[in-house]
Amino acid sequence: MTVSAKAFQQWLDGVAGTTSRAAVCRAAGIKRSTLAQQLVRGRVSVATVAAVSRSLHRPVVESLSAFEKFEDLSIGLREPSEAELLSQISDTDLLTEILNRSKAADTGAKTALLELSPVPHRTSVRTWLDAVGPADLRQQLAREVGIAPQNLSAQISANRLTAELAISSARIAGVGLANGLVATGFLAPDEAGWLPGARSITLRQTPDSTLVSLAAERLDSLGRTLKRIEADTAAAQQLWENLG
CATH class of the missing domain: 1.10.260 (434 Repressor (Amino-terminal Domain))
Incomplete structure (x- = not known):
């Protein structure tokens, strides 16, 4: 942009x-x-x-x-929701927190404080879009900015989103206009007005059941992605074998 x-x-x-x-x-x-x-x-x-x-x-x-x-970006700043904050916690950190809590429950010890990986993580764009909704957000976004759905999907799969698309997504979802720019890595969390340690605080306050459900959703999405990659790799290998 x-x-x-x-x-x-x-x-x-x-x-x-x-x-x-x-x-x-x-x-x-x-x-x-x-x-x-x-x-x-x-x-x-x-x-x-x-x-x-x-x-x-x-x-x-x-x-x-x-x-x-x-021009409305600065007045459109808004603190991220709990769902947005959790969306910017990597899969690895999310699973580590669950394992730490499970271990603490077994031993009776305190849950170890987890130092979170920086934003963005490898699927931060997709998880942010999923967190802010609505269900047809991607369709609305494609229509509003005039981008082909497949091109939008390609950006999301590559964990990219232009500033225009990130801000337009936030407008449609009714969240802070700069929050999507954090998910893309364009802005640091503090530059978008996020409070220091907000992700860590939200993670510690989130119930076990919510974390497990979120992790299950993330793993299911990862599984589908890996299956597509494996299928594409197998198809390419078969093509090379036929050519050779």
Whole structure:
């Protein structure tokens, strides 16, 4: 997703002051040629906006809200629901927590505190979409933004989602507009206004039955994915054998 080069230059002039473009690029970790190409094409990526914003120690959400297509982003911040927080806990961490609780129940010891893996995890986009619903969210999203359902599915399978799709998904689901940007890895949780340790707190407060049900859903989805991969691999192998 991009913003207009003109709008970007106006924003940059306002936030960078007399700092040279070369200095801005160095601080943001962006090649000068990359920014130059984007400006020539008339479109600057939102990733560039975020990188420059961070280098200037400005809130990324506030910076994005300076652009027309994101103008409601900052006022649309909302704390994630418990389901959203759990969706951003990896399968491995979820299973480890269940095993730790089971072990503690057997031994009478306290459940060991689990240090969670960072966001995003390998299926964070899909689990976030599943968490926010509604059931036809993907269909509504495809219609609203004009993307082919198979292309949307491909992004989700690859654990990717453009900023436009993530924000549009949040609007449809009625959740915080920046929450999907956390699931995609575009924003860090604190940049979206998530409280420190919110995932860990929610995990500790979630009943065993809920965690087990969630883990079962995750494993079922993983099983279907693995079956597709195995079938594709077998088909490709058979094709090579027939050709050979």
